[in-house]
Amino acid sequence: xxxxxxxxxxxxxxxxxxxxxxxxxxxxxxxxxxxxxxxxxxxxxxxxxxxxxxxxxxxxxxxxxxxxxxxxxxxxxxxxxxxxxxxxxxxxxxxxxxxxxxxxxxxxxxxxxxxxxxxxxxxxxxxxxxxxxxxxxx
Numbered sequence: 304x305x306x307x308x309x310x311x312x313x314x315x316x317x318x319x320x321x322x323x324x325x326x327x328x329x330x331x332x333x334x335x336x337x338x339x340x341x342x343x344x345x346x347x348x349x350x351x352x353x354x355x356x357x358x359x360x361x362x363x364x365x366x367x368x369x370x371x372x373x374x375x376x377x378x379x380x381x382x383x384x385x386x387x388x389x390x391x392x393x394x395x396x397x398x399x400x401x402x403x404x405x406x407x408x409x410x411x412x413x414x415x416x417x418x419x420x421x422x423x424x425x426x427x428x429x430x431x432x433x434x435x436x437x438x439x440x441x
Contacts (some may be wrong), residue, residue: 306402307381309372309393322397331354332373340364376402406431 308315316323316331332354356373358364363384364375377395387405394400408427410416416424 304404304406305379306376307379308349308374308376308396308400309368309383309391310394311369311371312389312392313371314374316374316394317392319395324397326409328374328394328396332356332402334367334373334375336361336364336375373400378404 305416314331316327319327327430330353335355335357337357337359354373356367359366364377365385367373368377369376369385374394382391384396386393408424410420410424
């Protein structure tokens with residue numbers, strides 16, 4: 304899955320007139336979506352802004368970003384329409400503007416997966432590669 308740093312067009316990071324760096328980003332609020340996984344072994348991405356808001360859902364993150372309350376790295380599938388419409392802009396980051404996150408599909412126990420679980424797996428295998436241009440086969 305491909306993610307880009309995004310903010311509202313009015314966010315101060317969009318108006319520095321140059322590529323931004325981590326010191327620039329440190330001065331503004333970063334919106335982070337909490338990892339809901341059961342086994343959180345590590346934190347993904349840079350999370351060293353002096354101000355961070357941690358939210359539990361990506362929609363909450365997008366709403367805050369659209370209102371100019373911060374910036375975040377969000378999967379392209381969630382931001383495409385906002386980028387095209389101009390509601391969001393990619394952060395002009397000098398290093399690390401694009402992040403790639405590996406997506407896994409696992410079953411707790413494949414032998415006992417029911418029909419709904421198997422159907423969901425089929426749907427994900429079919430549609431997820433279409434949403435990310437560089438996804439490898441699931």
